[in-house]
Amino acid sequence: MESVARLLSWGNVVGVVFVYYLTLGFYRLFLHPLARFPGPKLAAVSRWYEGYYDLIKGGQYTHKIKELHKKYGPIIRISPYELHVIDPAFFEVLYRMDGRWDKYAWTYDAFGARNSTIFGSDHDAHKAYRSAIAPLFSKAKIDARQDIVLKNVDKFCERIAGFAGTTVNLEAATGALARDIANEFILGKKYNDLDSDDFNYALSVASLGTGKFWRTNKFIRWYGPALKMMPVDWVSKTADQGMKAFLRLFKAAFKHIRQEVGTVSGAGYETTASALRLIFFHVFTNPPILHRLRQELDSATTTTPLKLEPLPLKTLLPLPYLTAVLTEGLRLSPAVATRAARISDKDLFYGAWRIPARTPVGMTTLLMHTDEKLYPDAMRFDPGRWLGEGAGGGGAKKGGLGRRGLAPFGRGTRGCLGMHLAWAEMYVALAALVQRFDFVIEGATATDFEFERDDFSIGTKAGCNLLARVSLRGN
């Protein structure tokens, strides 16, 4: 008995734990199948290297990865288990239709919705989910049901017109528009956020809370389940505004809406809204862009500007400058800020590197979209680059989406299902605002809409705000 107690003394326990971690560190550094890949030693030893940038520094690991690539080259080891690549040619290899591609459960399970199309990891289960809902999102379906988009954009404009002479939070209104369209399109339900006095702003703010929740739950896996069990009021006492709103949603809405339906419609809320927010900012603070868009739109219609109905897709889709403006917006705001790691059941090859089967390997679209080699003066909003006018663009007709190095909707087996719906919303909403209104954007600069932190989605300084003084066009 005495000898067992001596064996379990604090000194021995600490010693065993120390030796365990020392051996683990040695294995990860020198013997692990990823040991030969370049990258910081600390990242190879422990996931808490990433944890430091994501939890302590608040979603900064994507920025750090960019820095690490400059130091270590195009393929790096970013954690004991995971690789990251920055090279547009490899995008075509990693995100393709043929083959078996799992998502990396560690990243996606942290949303707590593993039985959904978007966050589910397993290739086969996902295939079954996706094939069940894909027909709803086909291009033909979107064309046929575009009345939902036109009607809601008209209502959006009516609401904004009501603010003439005053200031509106254009982002709150845009969030409500995106939600009303997605909900009506997917759920067949009208929650009418566009009718709400404040556009149900709390729901937009809630999406900010999702980012923090996701980051925390990635590293502390009991965090989500523990939150679910606690009374909201209790947790809310220590939470910031975004987290409070998120908690209400997390506890209440997800109780009623099935994971699948909730995540599929949710995928269409802030994604489209945040791309539109950045586009609205640049269009309405940049007179030459606004002027050129208006010329193009005015020549596409014969009615007087102030009594316009939203223009149908068949009028808008062929307009090259409008397409170029939207494409440039999607380049700078491609919804997802984090790397989309995929796992193949076969070895992958990158140049001379063999990536062992089952290794999570990811690329970050946002880093590709802001790569100076592909897009000189990358942070500048320059639609002309898609019309062959500026450097580093090309192929505006289809929004340049076939082009290597541009993939705002992802690609391959897990590419965005809502892509055609998102395009439809963006075409119709931007055209309608440009034709009907003048805005003076208040208290914001371009950097407010740039990527600041990885919330899975793109975290910006502006958050859900785009304040603008409205007047009817020409007044």
Ligand code: HEM
């Ligand atoms: C500008 C707007 C949008 C952008 C940039 C965008 C982008 C993306 C991206 C990059 C992915 C892949 C995510 C990953 O690899 O983890 C994705 C997936 C998805 N998106 Fe979108 N999205 C947008 C709008 C929408 C809309 C409006 C809907 C529907 C209402 C939607 C529904 C989905 C769904 C269901 C998936 C999961 C697809 C799958 O895993 O099979 N998205 N989106």
